[in-house]
Amino acid sequence: xxxxxxxxxxxxxxxxxxxxxxxxxxxxxxxxxxxxxxxxxxxxxxxxxxxxxxxxxxxxxxxxxxxxxxxxxxxxxxxxxxxxxxxxxxxxxxxxxxxxxxxxxxxxxxxxxxxxxxxxxxxxxxxxxxxxxxxxxxxxxxxxxxxxxxxxxxxxxxxxxxxxxxxxxxxxxxxxxxxxxxxxxxxxxxxxxxxxxxxxxxxxxxxxxx
Amino acid sequence: xxxxxxxxxxxxxxxxxxxxxxxxxxxxxxxxxxxxxxxxxxxxxxxxxxxxxxxxxxxxxxxxxxxxxxxxxxxxxxxxxxxxxxxxxxxxxxxxxxxxxxxxxxxxxxxxxxxxxxxxxxxxxxxxxxxxxxxxxxxxxxxxxxxxxxxxxxxxxxxxxxxxxxxxxxxxxxxxxxxxxxxxxxxxxxxxxxxxxxxxxxxxxxxxxxxxxxxxxxxxxxxxxxxxxxxxxxxxxxxxxxxxxxxxxxxxxxxxxxxxxxxxxxxxxxxxxxxxxxxxxxxxxxxxxxxxxxxxxxxxxxxxxxxxxxxxxxxxxxxxxxxxxxxxxxxxxxxxxxxxxxxxxxxxxxxxxxxxxxxxxxxxxxxxxxxxxxxxxxxxxxxxxxxxxxxxxxxxxxxxxxxxxxxxxxxxxxxxxxxx
Numbered sequence: 001x002x003x004x005x006x007x008x009x010x011x012x013x014x015x016x017x018x019x020x021x022x023x024x025x026x027x028x029x030x031x032x033x034x035x036x037x038x039x040x041x042x043x044x045x046x047x048x049x050x051x052x053x054x055x056x057x058x059x060x061x062x063x064x065x066x067x068x069x070x071x072x073x074x075x076x077x078x079x080x081x082x083x084x085x086x087x088x089x090x091x092x093x094x095x096x097x098x099x100x101x102x103x104x105x106x107x108x109x110x111x112x113x114x115x116x117x118x119x120x121x122x123x124x125x126x127x128x129x130x131x132x133x134x135x136x137x138x139x140x141x142x143x144x145x146x147x148x149x150x151x152x153x154x155x156x157x158x159x160x161x162x163x164x165x166x167x168x169x170x171x172x173x174x175x176x177x178x179x180x181x182x183x184x185x186x187x188x189x190x191x192x193x194x195x196x197x198x199x200x201x202x203x204x205x206x207x208x209x210x
Numbered sequence: 211x212x213x214x215x216x217x218x219x220x221x222x223x224x225x226x227x228x229x230x231x232x233x234x235x236x237x238x239x240x241x242x243x244x245x246x247x248x249x250x251x252x253x254x255x256x257x258x259x260x261x262x263x264x265x266x267x268x269x270x271x272x273x274x275x276x277x278x279x280x281x282x283x284x285x286x287x288x289x290x291x292x293x294x295x296x297x298x299x300x301x302x303x304x305x306x307x308x309x310x311x312x313x314x315x316x317x318x319x320x321x322x323x324x325x326x327x328x329x330x331x332x333x334x335x336x337x338x339x340x341x342x343x344x345x346x347x348x349x350x351x352x353x354x355x356x357x358x359x360x361x362x363x364x365x366x367x368x369x370x371x372x373x374x375x376x377x378x379x380x381x382x383x384x385x386x387x388x389x390x391x392x393x394x395x396x397x398x399x400x401x402x403x404x405x406x407x408x409x410x411x412x413x414x415x416x417x418x419x420x421x422x423x424x425x426x427x428x429x430x431x432x433x434x435x436x437x438x439x440x441x442x443x444x445x446x447x448x449x450x451x452x453x454x455x456x457x458x459x460x461x462x463x464x465x466x467x468x469x470x471x472x473x474x475x476x477x478x479x480x481x482x483x484x485x486x487x488x489x490x491x492x493x494x495x496x497x498x499x500x501x502x503x504x505x506x507x508x509x510x511x512x513x514x515x516x517x518x519x520x521x522x523x524x525x526x527x528x529x530x531x532x533x534x535x536x537x538x539x540x541x542x543x544x545x546x547x548x549x550x551x552x553x554x555x556x557x558x559x560x561x562x563x564x565x566x567x568x569x570x571x572x573x574x575x576x577x578x579x580x581x582x583x584x585x586x587x588x589x590x591x592x593x594x595x596x597x598x599x600x601x602x603x604x605x606x607x608x609x610x611x612x613x614x615x616x617x618x619x620x621x622x623x624x625x626x627x628x629x630x
Contacts, residue, residue, distance in 0.1 A: 014281070014285060017285050017286070018285070019278070019281055019282040019285045019286075022278070022281040022285070023274075023278055023281070026274060026277055026278065026281075027274075030268070030269065030273070030274070031266045031267065031268055032266070034267055034268065034269045035265075035266050035267040038267045039263055043611075043614065044267070045614045045617075046611060046614065047267075047269075048269045048270060048273065049610075051269055051273070052269075052273065052276060052277060055277045055281075056277065056280055059277070059280050059281045059284050060284065062284070127262075129262050130262045130263065130265075133259070133260055133262055133263050134263070137263070149263075151225060152257060152260060152263070152264065153263050153264050157225070157227055158221070158222065158225070158227060159227075173221050173222075176221055177221070180252070180253055180256050183256050183259075183260065184252060184255070184256050187256065187259050192259060
C-alpha cells in the first residue's frame with residue numbers, strides 16, 4: 001500500500017491551506033519540468049525563468065483548478081504555452097546564439113555540466129554528447145521538438161501529450177515520427193552514431209506518413 | 211494484425227503504451243515484416259543516441275524558496291483572507307522547507323507543525339488591514355517575478371529615487387528586505403511630499419568630469435545592489451533604484467546632463483540649483499532625446515571604428531566596403547560575414563554600429579550588442595566586451611535574453627578572473 005499522496009490529492013490539500021503539500025508537489029515536479037524547459041530552449045537561465053513562472057501560475061491558479069485533468073498535464077500545458085510565447089517574442093534568427101554556429105564545436109547552447117551520473121565513463125561521454133544532441137533538438141521545428149522531449153525525456157504518454165497540446169493523438173504521433181526522422185538525419189550529419197549511419201535503410205523504407 | 215495497423219502502433223509499442231495482448235500482436239507482426247522491423251530499429255537507434263538528454267537538470271539554488279514563499283502567501287490569503295507572518299524573500303533570508311511554514315491558529319489544523327523562525331526572518335502579523343493586503347499583494351507579485359519581468363518593471367518606478375534619494379546606501383543584509391519592502395508599500399500607496407529635504411539636483415550641463423564621476427558612482431552602486439541582493443529576489447525599492455540609475459546613466463552618457471543621482475556623494479555639485487523633486491519637469495524634451503540619440507550614435511560608430519582591425523587584416527571584399535552609414539540590416543550582414551571569416555574584431559565593430567542604427571527596435575539593437583560582445587570575447591577583448599555588456603544591460607534592461615547571451619559569452623572569463 002502506498003502512502004504517497006497523488007499530485008491531485010496534494011493540490012487539493014494545498015487549496016485548503018496546506019503549504020507543505022505544495023512543497024511536495026514542487027519537489028516532485030521541479031526537475032522534470034526544468035529539464036523539459038532546458039531541452040526545449042537550450043538555455044538554463046531562460047528555462048529557470050519559465051519554470052518559475054510556471055509554478056507561480058500554478059500557485060495563482062490553484063483555487064480555480066478543477067480536477068478534470070491530471071496535475072502533470074496542467075503543469076506542462078502551462079510550461080509549454082510559455083515556451084510558445086517566448087519563442088514568438090524572440091525572432092528566430094536572434095534566439096540562436098552566435099557561438100552555436102561557430103567554427104569550433106564548443107558547447108555553447110547549453111552547459112555541459114553532467115547531471116546525475118551512475119557510471120563515470122558513461123557520464124563523461126554523455127556530457128560530451130549532450131551539447132550536440134541539444135543542438136540537434138533545437139534544429140527541429142518546435143512542434144516536433146516538444147513532442148519528442150515530452151515523450152522521450154519527460155516520459156509523458158502520447159495520449160497525455162495530445163491533451164497538453166490540444167491536438168489529437170494521431171497528430172502527436174505523426175509529429176513524433178517526423179521528429180525521429182529529423183533527429184536521425186541530424187545524427188548522421190553530425191557523425192554522432194556510426195551505428196545509425198551504417199544502418200541506412202533501403203530507400204523504400206521510409207518513416208513518416210502512415 | 212495487418213501491416214498498416216502494426217505500423218501505426220510501432221511508436222506505442224516502442225514506448226510500452228500498448229496493452230499486453232496488442233503488444234504481442236505487434237511483436238508477432240514484427241517477426242515477419244522487414245519494413246516494420248527496420249522502422250523499429252531506426253526508432254531505437256535514435257532513442258539510444260538521445261539517451262543523454264534524459265538526464266535530469268536542476269534549477270539553481272533558491273528556486274524552491276522563491277516559489278514556496280509565494281505559495282504560502284497565496285494559501286494564507288485564500289484561506290482566511292489574512293496575513294499571518296509574512297515571509298520576506300530576500301536572498302540573504304532563505305527560509306528552507308517546512309521550517310518556513312507559518313504558525314497560524316487557523317492553518318494549524320491542516321498544515322504540518324511548523325517551527326518558529328528567528329525574528330529577523332519574519333515580520334509581525336499585520337492582521338487584515340488594508341496596508342497588510344497591499345503588502346501581501348506586493349510580496350506575492352513582486353518578490354517572485356522572473357528575471358525578464360524584473361527588468362521591464364524597473365523603469366516604471368523611477369520616481370522612487372526622486373522621493374527617496376537616501377535609500378541608496380546599502381543596508382545590513384538582514385534588515386534590508388523588511389525595511390525596503392515596508393518603504394515600498396508607503397511609496398506605492400502615497401508618494402511622499404515632493405518637498406522632502408530636497409537634495410540638490412543637478413540641472414543643465416554639469417562639468418564633464420562631474421558627469422563622469424556620477425556615472426561611475428551610479429554604475430558602482432548598481433553593481434553593489436546587484437551583488438548585495440544576490441540577484442535572485444530584488445525588492446521593489448531596489449528595482450526602482452536600478453531603473454532610475456539606468457535612466458540617469460543613459461542621460462549622463464549622452465551629455466544631456468539632465469541630472470545625476472542626487473544622493474551621490476561623488477558628484478560634487480558644480481552649478482547646482484536646488485530643485486524640488488518633480489519628475490515631470492525633468493523629463494527630457496523631444497529635442498533632448500534627439501540629441502541624446504545622435505550623440506550616442508556617433509559615439510558608437512567611433513567605438514566601432516576603433517574596434518575594427520587595421521584594413522590589411524580584413525578579409526578581401528570586406529575591406530572595400532566603404533564604412534558609410536548604412537542600414538543596420540546591411541551592417542548585420544557584413545558583421546556576419548566578418549564573423550564567419552574569423553574576423554571577430556571587425557565583426558564586433560559592425561555589430562555595434564548596427565546596434566546604434568535600430569531606431570525603433572530595441573530587441574534588434576540589444577541582440578546586435580550581444581553579438582558584438584560575443585565577437586569581442588572571441589577576439590579576446592574582454593575588457594571591451596564587459597563594457598559593451600554593461601551598456602547593453604543599462605540601455606536595454608528589458609532584453610534579458612540578449613543579455614543572457616552576452617553574459618554567457620563572458621561567463622568563463624568572469625569566473626576565472628578575480629577582478630570581475
